[in-house]
Amino acid sequence: MATNAVIPERANYLNAEYGVKSWLLTVDHKRIALLYLLSVTLFFFLGGFFALLIRLELLTPAGDLMQADTYNKVFTMHGIIMVFFFLIPVVPAVLGNFLMPIMIGAKDLAFPRINLLSWYLYVIGGVLILHCMLTGGVDTGWTFYPPFSTSFSNTKVVEAGLAVFVSGFSSILTGLNFIVTVHRMRAPGMTWDRLPLFVWANYATSIVMILGTPVVAITIVLVALERTLHLGIFDPKLGGDPLLFQHLFWFYSHPAVYIMILPSMGVISELITCFSRKRVFGYKFIALSSVAIAVLGFLVWAHHMFVAGMSLYAGLIFSFLSFFVAVPSAIKVFNWTATLYKGSISFTTPMLYAFGFLGLFTMGGLTGLFLAALGVDVHVTDTYFIVAHFHYIMVGGVLMGYLGGMHFWWPKISGRMYPEFWGKLSALIVFLGFNLTFFPQFILGYMGMPRRYWQYPPEFQILNVLSTAGASVLAVGYLLPMIYFVWSMRYGKPAPDNPWNAAGLEWMTSSPPPTYNFEETPIVTWEAYNYDELNKKEEVPVER
Amino acid sequence: MAEHISSPRFYVVIWLSLMVLTVVTVVAAQIDLGPFNTIVALTIASLKAVLVGLFFMHVKYAHERMIKPVIAAALFFLFLLLSLSMADYSTRLWS
Amino acid sequence: MSDSEVAVHNPALRHHFAEVEQQRNASSLGMWLFLVTEIMFFGGMFCAYLVYRTAHFGDFAAASSTLDLKLGAINTAVLILSSLTVVMAVWTAQTGKQKALVMYLLLTIVLGVAFLGIKGVEYAEKFENHHVPGPTFHFAGAIPGHPDHPADPRHAQIFFSLYFAMTGMHAVHMIIGIGLFAFLAFKAWRGAYTPAYFTPIENAGLYWHFVDIVWIYLFPLLYLIDRHK
Numbered sequence: 007m008a009t010n011a012v013i014p015e016r017a018n019y020l021n022a023e024y025g026v027k028s029w030l031l032t033v034d035h036k037r038i039a040l041l042y043l044l045s046v047t048l049f050f051f052l053g054g055f056f057a058l059l060i061r062l063e064l065l066t067p068a069g070d071l072m073q074a075d076t077y078n079k080v081f082t083m084h085g086i087i088m089v090f091f092f093l094i095p096v097v098p099a100v101l102g103n104f105l106m107p108i109m110i111g112a113k114d115l116a117f118p119r120i121n122l123l124s125w126y127l128y129v130i131g132g133v134l135i136l137h138c139m140l141t142g143g144v145d146t147g148w149t150f151y152p153p154f155s156t157s158f159s160n161t162k163v164v165e166a167g168l169a170v171f172v173s174g175f176s177s178i179l180t181g182l183n184f185i186v187t188v189h190r191m192r193a194p195g196m197t198w199d200r201l202p203l204f205v206w207a208n209y210a211t212s213i214v215m216i217l218g219t220p221v222v223a224i225t226i227v228l229v230a231l232e233r234t235l236h237l238g239i240f241d242p243k244l245g246g247d248p249l250l251f252q253h254l255f256w257f258y259s260h261p262a263v264y265i266m267i268l269p270s271m272g273v274i275s276e277l278i279t280c281f282s283r284k285r286v287f288g289y290k291f292i293a294l295s296s297v298a299i300a301v302l303g304f305l306v307w308a309h310h311m312f313v314a315g316m317s318l319y320a321g322l323i324f325s326f327l328s329f330f331v332a333v334p335s336a337i338k339v340f341n342w343t344a345t346l347y348k349g350s351i352s353f354t355t356p357m358l359y360a361f362g363f364l365g366l367f368t369m370g371g372l373t374g375l376f377l378a379a380l381g382v383d384v385h386v387t388d389t390y391f392i393v394a395h396f397h398y399i400m401v402g403g404v405l406m407g408y409l410g411g412m413h414f415w416w417p418k419i420s421g422r423m424y425p426e427f428w429g430k431l432s433a434l435i436v437f438l439g440f441n442l443t444f445f446p447q448f449i450l451g452y453m454g455m456p457r458r459y460w461q462y463p464p465e466f467q468i469l470n471v472l473s474t475a476g477a478s479v480l481a482v483g484y485l486l487p488m489i490y491f492v493w494s495m496r497y498g499k500p501a502p503d504n505p506w507n508a509a510g511l512e513w514m515t516s517s518p519p520p521t522y523n524f525e526e527t528p529i530v531t532w533e534a535y536n537y538d539e540l541n542k543k544e545e546v547p548v549e550r
Numbered sequence: 551m552a553e554h555i556s557s558p559r560f561y562v563v564i565w566l567s568l569m570v571l572t573v574v575t576v577v578a579a580q581i582d583l584g585p586f587n588t589i590v591a592l593t594i595a596s597l598k599a600v601l602v603g604l605f606f607m608h609v610k611y612a613h614e615r616m617i618k619p620v621i622a623a624a625l626f627f628l629f630l631l632l633s634l635s636m637a638d639y640s641t642r643l644w645s
Numbered sequence: 646m647s648d649s650e651v652a653v654h655n656p657a658l659r660h661h662f663a664e665v666e667q668q669r670n671a672s673s674l675g676m677w678l679f680l681v682t683e684i685m686f687f688g689g690m691f692c693a694y695l696v697y698r699t700a701h702f703g704d705f706a707a708a709s710s711t712l713d714l715k716l717g718a719i720n721t722a723v724l725i726l727s728s729l730t731v732v733m734a735v736w737t738a739q740t741g742k743q744k745a746l747v748m749y750l751l752l753t754i755v756l757g758v759a760f761l762g763i764k765g766v767e768y769a770e771k772f773e774n775h776h777v778p779g780p781t782f783h784f785a786g787a788i789p790g791h792p793d794h795p796a797d798p799r800h801a802q803i804f805f806s807l808y809f810a811m812t813g814m815h816a817v818h819m820i821i822g823i824g825l826f827a828f829l830a831f832k833a834w835r836g837a838y839t840p841a842y843f844t845p846i847e848n849a850g851l852y853w854h855f856v857d858i859v860w861i862y863l864f865p866l867l868y869l870i871d872r873h874k
Contacts, residue, residue: 113661116671182678189616190671191661217627220682224689228810236779237806239693244799244806250696253635254689304630308638320638522661555739565729572721572864576714579869587873591865599858606732607854614670617677624681628688632695639696 018421018518033118034521039104040419041125045132046100047488049091056084058481061443061474069461077460078145079161085148090170091132093404094177094262097269098184098215099128101411102208104419106184108512109202111193111530113522116186124179131173138165147458149255152240152248156232164233167226174219174226177265181215184208193511195530202510202534203292207272210296214261214268214303222258225251249314256307264303266400267367268296270407271338274360277410278342280508281357282349285535288341295334302331309378313387321380328378335371339364350541354506355429359410362437366402370395373448388458391451394444402440409436409487417501421518422494428486436483442476509535554611564605571598657842669844676848680855683818687859690811694866697803703788704800706871710789711776712808713767717868720763721860727756728857731850738843743836746846750830753853757823764816771805778806790874808867815863818856825849 019036022028029037059080063071072080103121107114115121138144144166146155155163188201188209201209229251231237238244240251279286286292308316308324342364351357373395376382386392409432416424446469451457455466462470504513515524532539575594583590604610609617662668698705734749770776775783782805784798829849832838838846 116661117675118661120675178682182675182682185678186671186675189674190667213623216678216682217624217685220684220686221631221689224686224814227814228690228693231810232806235809237810238778238799238802239806239810241803244802245701245797246803247696249638250635250693253638254692257631257635257689304627305634308634317638317642317644319641319644320634323637324634527663555736558733558736561729561732561736565725568725568728569722572718572725575865575869576718579865579872582873587869587871591869592862595862595865598861602728602854602858602861606728607851612673613666614673614677616674620674620677620681624684628684628691631685631688631692635692635696636699639699 016516017520018516019521020421020518022521031122033114033122035103035107035115035118035121036419036519036523038121038125039100039102042095042099042103042128045125045129046092046096049087049132050096050484053084053087053092054481054484056080056087058477060084061477063460064462064470065474067462067464067467067470072460074460075145078147078458079143081458082144082147082166083139086135086144086166086170088400089148089262090173091128091135093266093400095128095173095180096266097273097404097408097411098208098211098265099125099177099180101204101273101408101415102184102211102269103180105415105512106187106205106208107191108515108519108523109205109510110188110191110196111511111524111528112187112191113524113527115183116191117183120179121183124176124183127172127176127179131169131171131176134165134169134172138162138169149259150226150229150251151255152229152232152251153242156229156240164230167230171223171226174223177215178219181212181219184212185216188212193528193530196511197530199290199293200530200532200534201293202272203275203286203289203296204269204272206293207268207275207296210300211265211268213297213300214265217304218258218261218265221254222262225254225258249311249316252311252314253308256310257304260307260310261300261303263396263399264299266404267407268299270363270404270411271296273407273411273414274342274363275338276508276510277356277360277414278345279535279537280414280506281352281354281360282345283352283537283541284345284349285533285537286341287344287347288337289534291337292341295337298334299331302327302334306331306378309383312380312383325378325380325383329375332371332375339368339371353430354413355424355426355433356410356414358430358433358437359406359413362433362440363403363406363410366398366406366437366440370398370402373398386451388456389451390447390455390457393457394447394451397444397447402444406436409433412487412491414506415512416491416494417505418512418517418519420491420495420498421501422498423501423505424487424494424498425490428490432483432486432490435479435486439476439479439481439483443473443480444476446470446472446476507540509537509540554608556605556611561605564601568598568601571601657844665841672844672848676851680851683855687811687814690807690814691862694807694811697800697807698866698870701797701800701803702870703791703794704796705804706789706874707786707796708776708784708801708804708808709867709870710872711774711786712868713770714868714872716763716767717864720760721864723756723760723763724857724860727753727760728854730756731853735843735846735850738833738838738846739840741840743833743838746838747830747834750826750833750846754823754826754830757819757826761816761819761823764812771809776805778802778809789871811863811867815856815859818859822849822853822856825852 019034029041032038063069063077069077142162144161144163146159146163150163150167188205228239232239232241238246240246240248242248275286275292306324306328308320309328312321377386377392377395413424413429450466450469453466455462501517503515503517511528514528571594575591578590579587609621658665658668662671730749730752734746734753737746737749775781782802784796784801786796786801788794788796826849829845
């Protein structure tokens, strides 16, 4: 079964049509996923470039590489690009787009043309932010806080806001498409308790996209109206309240963290169960904890505003509620760990990334608890402790999941195997580079180094040098996969249909899949992750 | 595919009720009901919204069974946005 | 003709759906999810309104009493009537009355334009009275029920900011809806919709009713604050 892929040029979605037009006008969810892959990667390296500029400036205590104004624009661009143009779309729009219909046995998403439209909206938003960047940039931070953004900043706030607004609609349409697809496109027999956990995770993510994104959209519109037409909604001169902006902004932007992390958690569920050769432990708990995280995520937003002048009593409530998010998150981590127990674990590249995720996400999550505690938060607000915390979640969590998933499904996406040695090496480099970059920032923050400054007292230099060194290691770790993925498209070993002997409908179709995913619509009669049965059937031992 | 089709006469009745409620809300606003003015106004508005939703938007006879849960979810999260924001504003002057 | 035959012969059934029922339910669910995003979109402004109205109630009442109640009420009636014409358009599509369908769609457009025209008259009045937020804003009303207690013009300016943001965003939705109906009327005139396929009419109708519901709330919230004093 594992060697039936040597027949060259089977009809698949890649060779179904050729030419630029066949890509730009495609409605095939797999091709759209690749369009996203390309554009998201572009923005990742652009955002990474800005990160490198930040780290270079912070190599020395003096502000010598750039001026304070330029530094403000650089970290703003880093934030906007990484949050809105990379982290939010990366896993749902690339892996989710490619896998969701296949995993549930559908021919496509429910609305293929809307799927293409959402890619175009992403591109339009992307072009706007590039134009904004090249014609002066914006210096408000990715959070656009008024009154600075409405009354004082002399940079291109409106254009950056418009870019975020447009890309927000891209994410709304993706979420809408996913929800309808999961409800209405499942193959016969694919009941809710047989859905892969990656589908559950993306479903929960879509709920957040639908409910949260419109609120930040109108908030940005109000900022733009205040800037251009002098409507005074957040203006303290009129008795307006800038904190209202923060409420509305974080109503979306805190749940947005779960838009980023939930799909990666879904990836990790797939990886850990596959490379432990065991049915995932506590399937129902992992599935429902995704939904629980999505819902609870909407109850905690004001923990971003503890020292902003909010009511102390509201602070107490939000602090208390914030701890609840830890419960479903911990359920996931414990269930993954329990899946490993007595499993037959193989240390392939995707699994290394999954292990990286477990460690880094746990650290990011636990430091999140420190920050949710009102008293501790007062001490470390707006320091590098925060920066380190959310990079552990967003880079340590989201990116580890994304790269793990890319390696896991690359044979399915491209029809080629990636070089395993280089894969393992890159996983190792990313893990080490990441910790070297961000662990020192915890210490820096705890010692009191504030974020968003271009210079700092000399006693912080050693830790900053370590961090910058780590960033360069990390850059190598991210460039490597890009190089060998591209290399493997031409020189990689042709991939069998199911290289990992994994469970799931996506492994039952050919690699790469045909345009409509399956020769005929599958009928599902088995539970998700039936590894016990797969192990019994296993004739050839998997390459370990 | 049995589909419910209402009669035009029924739609006109709903429309007339909406018009009557509009008149009622304007009239009620002229009477001093103390704090109840706002409550009456919003109750009438909600009644009108329910009429439009159930009969003009066909929620009552929808063949897609997820529509009601979807609306309930939207209203619930809107309630969260409003109430948790007000949790801040209504307690800000306490200390 | 059995259901499966319909599925095979219906040209409106797109390739990735198994049957017409599934496709109809999917597009209906999709439209309602879109309306959910619209609820949250307007919800942000309603949240701002709630916060400021509770904080500055008297000033909001003073500013609200300068709005033209008659025009607001007429506009409410116009919009509700347009909801009736829309629901009739859907009905004519369901029952295959093509000419009536085109007529009801055009009627809706006329009512929509009438609404915007009346709104325009109201906006013009705000410009004349300097009730438009910005450097030229001027407000000198008293708090209703307290004739010697002038309202704080800064807070009145917040009211008018919200007024323009909310009615403006509502008007933008109306304009989009009118464009949509113009397109649908053209397609309907060309005979694109049959009792077997009228999803676009149905979904555009849902959109229009939603915009109507937003106005149903905006009218009492903006026009009817403390009118009795």
